[in-house]
Amino acid sequence: QAPIKAACEDMLCKTGFPEDVHSAVVSRSVHGGQPLLNVRFQSCDGNKKIHFGSSEPEDFRIDEDGVVYAERSFQLSAEPTEFVVSAQDKETREEWQMRVKLTPEPAFTGATEKDQKKTEEIIFPWQQYKHSSHLKRQKRDWVIPPINLPENSRGPFPQELVRIRSDRDKSLSLRYSVTGPGADQPPTGIFIINPISGQLSVTKPLDREQIASFHLRAHAVDVNGNQVENPIDIVINVIDMNDNRPEFLHQVWNGTVPEGSKPGTYVMTVTAIDADDPNAQNGMLRYRILSQAPSSPSPNMFTINNETGDIITVAAGLDREKVQQYTLIIQATDMEGNPTYGLSNTATAVITVTDVNDNPPEFTAMTFYGEVPENRVDVIVANLTVTDKDQPHTPAWNAMYRMTGGDPEGLFTILTDPNSNDGLVTVVKPIDFEKNRMFVLTVAAENQVPLAKGIQHPPQSTATVSITVIDVNESPYFVPNPKLVRQEEGLLAGSMLTTFTAQDPDRYMQQTSLRYSKLSDPANWLKIDPINGQITTTAVLDRESIYVQNNVYNATFLASDNGIPPMSGTGTLQIHLLDINDNAPQVNPKEATTCETLQPNAINITAVDPDIDPNAGPFAFELPDTPPSIKRNWTIVRISGDHAQLSLRIRFLEAGIYDVPIVITDSGNPHASSTSVLKVKVCQCDINGDCTDVDRIVGAGLGTGAIIAILLCIIILLILVLMFVVWMKRRDKERQAKQLLIDPEDDVRDNILKYDEEGGGEEDQDYDLSQLQQPDTVEPDAIKPVGIRRLDERPIHAEPQYPVRSAAPHPGDIGDFINEGLKAADNDPTAPPYDSLLVFDYEGSGSTAGSLSSLNSSSSGGEQDYDYLNDWGPRFKKLADMYGGGDD
Numbered sequence: 006q007a008p009i010k011a012a013c014e015d016m017l018c019k020t021g022f023p024e025d026v027h028s029a030v031v032s033r034s035v036h037g038g039q040p041l042l043n044v045r046f047q048s049c050d051g052n053k054k055i056h057f058g059s060s061e062p063e064d065f066r067i068d069e070d071g072v073v074y075a076e077r078s079f080q081l082s083a084e085p086t087e088f089v090v091s092a093q094d095k096e097t098r099e100e101w102q103m104r105v106k107l108t109p110e111p112a113f114t115g116a117t118e119k120d121q122k123k124t125e126e127i128i129f130p131w132q133q134y135k136h137s138s139h140l141k142r143q144k145r146d147w148v149i150p151p152i153n154l155p156e157n158s159r160g161p162f163p164q165e166l167v168r169i170r171s172d173r174d175k176s177l178s179l180r181y182s183v184t185g186p187g188a189d190q191p192p193t194g195i196f197i198i199n200p201i202s203g204q205l206s207v208t209k210p211l212d213r214e215q216i217a218s219f220h221l222r223a224h225a226v227d228v229n230g231n232q233v234e235n236p237i238d239i240v241i242n243v244i245d246m247n248d249n250r251p252e253f254l255h256q257v258w259n260g261t262v263p264e265g266s267k268p269g270t271y272v273m274t275v276t277a278i279d280a281d282d283p284n285a286q287n288g289m290l291r292y293r294i295l296s297q298a299p300s301s302p303s304p305n306m307f308t309i310n311n312e313t314g315d316i317i318t319v320a321a322g323l324d325r326e327k328v329q330q331y332t333l334i335i336q337a338t339d340m341e342g343n344p345t346y347g348l349s350n351t352a353t354a355v356i357t358v359t360d361v362n363d364n365p366p367e368f369t370a371m372t373f374y375g376e377v378p379e380n381r382v383d384v385i386v387a388n389l390t391v392t393d394k395d396q397p398h399t400p401a402w403n404a405m406y407r408m409t410g411g412d413p414e415g416l417f418t419i420l421t422d423p424n425s426n427d428g429l430v431t432v433v434k435p436i437d438f439e440k441n442r443m444f445v446l447t448v449a450a451e452n453q454v455p456l457a458k459g460i461q462h463p464p465q466s467t468a469t470v471s472i473t474v475i476d477v478n479e480s481p482y483f484v485p486n487p488k489l490v491r492q493e494e495g496l497l498a499g500s501m502l503t504t505f506t507a508q509d510p511d512r513y514m515q516q517t518s519l520r521y522s523k524l525s526d527p528a529n530w531l532k533i534d535p536i537n538g539q540i541t542t543t544a545v546l547d548r549e550s551i552y553v554q555n556n557v558y559n560a561t562f563l564a565s566d567n568g569i570p571p572m573s574g575t576g577t578l579q580i581h582l583l584d585i586n587d588n589a590p591q592v593n594p595k596e597a598t599t600c601e602t603l604q605p606n607a608i609n610i611t612a613v614d615p616d617i618d619p620n621a622g623p624f625a626f627e628l629p630d631t632p633p634s635i636k637r638n639w640t641i642v643r644i645s646g647d648h649a650q651l652s653l654r655i656r657f658l659e660a661g662i663y664d665v666p667i668v669i670t671d672s673g674n675p676h677a678s679s680t681s682v683l684k685v686k687v688c689q690c691d692i693n694g695d696c697t698d699v700d701r702i703v704g705a706g707l708g709t710g711a712i713i714a715i716l717l718c719i720i721i722l723l724i725l726v727l728m729f730v731v732w733m734k735r736r737d738k739e740r741q742a743k744q745l746l747i748d749p750e751d752d753v754r755d756n757i758l759k760y761d762e763e764g765g766g767e768e769d770q771d772y773d774l775s776q777l778q779q780p781d782t783v784e785p786d787a788i789k790p791v792g793i794r795r796l797d798e799r800p801i802h803a804e805p806q807y808p809v810r811s812a813a814p815h816p817g818d819i820g821d822f823i824n825e826g827l828k829a830a831d832n833d834p835t836a837p838p839y840d841s842l843l844v845f846d847y848e849g850s851g852s853t854a855g856s857l858s859s860l861n862s863s864s865s866g867g868e869q870d871y872d873y874l875n876d877w878g879p880r881f882k883k884l885a886d887m888y889g890g891g892d893d
């Protein structure tokens with residue numbers, strides 16, 4: 006029976022879609038990627054590889070398992086949407102088709118509490134075949150229509166949605182479960198299912214703006230966990246509610262519009278967004294203008310497209326000079342602008358009216374005046390002021406000035422001050438008062454950009470400028486300048502050369518004639534007459550002078566007037582000196598070297614002549630007849646016009662230095678010749694022709710320069726030695742002066758010359774008379790202690806001593822003795838000029854003079870009272886006894 010049953014089933018099986026038209030009910034709002042339904046395709050052998058396709062591929066996509074998905078989000082219309090689903094065998098290319106009709110579900114209007122409590126039941130599908138009395142399941146026979154659930158539901162929670170049941174629960178104990186995002190995947194716990202009853206519930210309010218739909222899969226297993234039903238897909242769509250206000254992308258929008266724009270001119274676009282479903286009324290926005298400030302010249306200068314947010318002008322009369330900016334309050338409302346149910350928000354649109362050149366510049370005066378001194382350039386002579394109502398510092402405001410007449414020579418230009426927009430009339434070329442005393446210029450003012458269409462320049466855009474030229478004292482000028490004069494050299498001093506005069510351009514000024522003076526005359530050859538400008542020579546003109554360059558001598562002269570202020574001008578006189586044969590040629594070089602034997606080592610010489618052609622080369626070279634040894638020993642041959650060769654005539658000439666005179670004659674007319682001496686050094690040579698005894702010859706012939714250098718070195722050396730000796734002597738004297746110390750106890754002069762006391766003679770003083778003894782009777786070491794010296798006394802150390810003098814003579818000859826010592830001191834070069842160094846001999850113990858105490862006063866001193874001398878101290882006691890002691 007089994008084969009027969011299978012054959013019957015094969016006869017009844019037909020490959021293809023089970024129906025020609027498949028209808029399904031879906032939500033009105035379709036989202037991209039949302040599963041819509043499952044198409045059933047029956048394959049009899051079960052091995053066919055089927056590929057599904059859609060006639061609307063941009064809207065619908067069919068996977069290989071037959072599930073139809075939405076390719077994009079869109080809104081279904083009230084009429085059913087139809088498309089064709091095709092199935093093609095990948096091997097045989099056989100194709101089947103079925104038409105699908107999608108009908109939008111009715112709008113959610115709410116249900117009674119009884120209806121809400123009635124839960125929809127989803128049963129796992131069955132397939133019943135006509136040839137059998139039993140039912141046979143078919144894998145994934147159909148797709149459950151989506152479940153629509155409003156967002157922001159108030160509960161109570163958990164809220165029952167549907168009940169999932171398998172009809173096999175009558176014979177088996179089944180367990181139900183759901184998987185997917187929102188169940189066991191993040192966000193978890195939103196949907197739960199009763200494992201026994203299969204009741205699917207939601208546990209919390211949903212937010213469409215976060216998750217618009219949930220895709221769950223329901224499972225049915227037995228108590229052992231074995232799958233008893235194929236999983237079914239459950240789609241839960243979150244129905245949008247109007248819970249979000251529109252939000253503008255910017256709170257303040259900025260736009261511009263040119264003034265004078267016509268109605269309909271685009272200004273700007275404002276945009277708002279709504280988090281609600283944009284395909285539903287909750288997210289459909291409409292715009293409108295609430296207010297306009299200012300309302301001039303019309304309260305409705307602008308309008309807005311209620312769907313796109315484009316702002317355009319609707320009225321004429323935009324004038325920046327009157328209203329520079331408009332502020333609009335824009336409102337965006339959802340629910341397609343429904344003022345009752347829609348939510349709204351506002352933003353500000355700031356529209357700036359931009360400037361166009363609709364106001365030409367106008368001069369503030371019809372005539373402007375100015376003055377300028379002649380010959381001055383880059384001087385501003387007049388300021389042209391204009392007014393312009395356009396926006397400052399824009400191309401429509403910036404003025405440009407041009408002269409339309411009165412300046413054919415281009416003497417003036419007009420610059421624009423960027424800050425004030427004034428026109429600055431400036432002189433660019435020197436003006437001559439003697440030619441033009443006044444200018445009348447015509448000036449026009451324009452903007453950097455053309456005027457707006459339909460606007461013309463008024464007469465105020467043109468003005469005249471009257472400029473007066475002021476006469477000033479100008480500098481005289483020489484004509485011609487420079488002046489060229491051709492003159493042969495050799496012109497004697499005092500000769501008249503030329504007349505060089507200047508002209509004064511000031512024809513309208515009262516002033517005397519010009520005066521001339523010399524400004525530059527490098528060689529001091531010329532002088533100029535201060536009255537008539539006649540130039541004469543003060544020295545002989547020499548073309549070969551170092552001050553002549555390229556045969557031209559330059560001198561500069563000055564012409565001065567007596568104007569206020571005095572002015573002067575310079576002129577250059579160029580004297581082109583013509584050459585005469587006034588210089589004889591000379592030999593070059595002056596020294597040469599050759600070997601003492603006759604061999605090809607001739608000396609090359611050159612004739613040098615400061616003159617130029619035709620008074621220079623070619624030159625004639627010859628040797629003089631005297632002395633005869635010159636021609637006997639030497640020979641000269643000319644090899645070119647300026648060069649010749651000197652060589653030995655004999656086979657051998659002894660080494661040494663020889664003076665060879667050479668007579669050189671130029672080609673001038675008349676000829677000029679000179680005898681130049683060539684100093685030839687003859688030396689012994691090696692096989693290469695090089696001198697081997699150059700040092701000996703050079704030493705024998707030491708030149709004048711070398712001798713002068715040696716003498717200078719010797720003189721410098723002597724000066725250095727002399728300076729060293731003087732320095733040593735000065736250093737010794739300074740060292741001696743530093744070693745002198747003062748000993749007040751040994752200062753004999755100070756002990757003797759005390760002016761504030763009157764003693765009674767030698768007996769009253771405590772003197773050390775041993776120092777007055779003769780020098781030859783006193784020991785030198787006993788004179789003074791070591792290290793104590795007078796400041797002006799000769800130091801005691803090894804140095805030249807005074808000449809030895811004889812012992813003191815008889816006291817009667819003391820004058821001769823003093824004179825002799827004085828002469829010895831004066832003739833001693835080593836003695837310092839101190840008189841105290843002349844120590845005289847002791848005069849002896851006997852004195853021809855009597856004691857002062859024995860003198861009697863011849864005056865009537867007895868009548869005087871000298872007792873007060875007793876109060877003066879012990880030093881005046883003797884006087885007190887002599888004069889104040891009464892009869893004693």
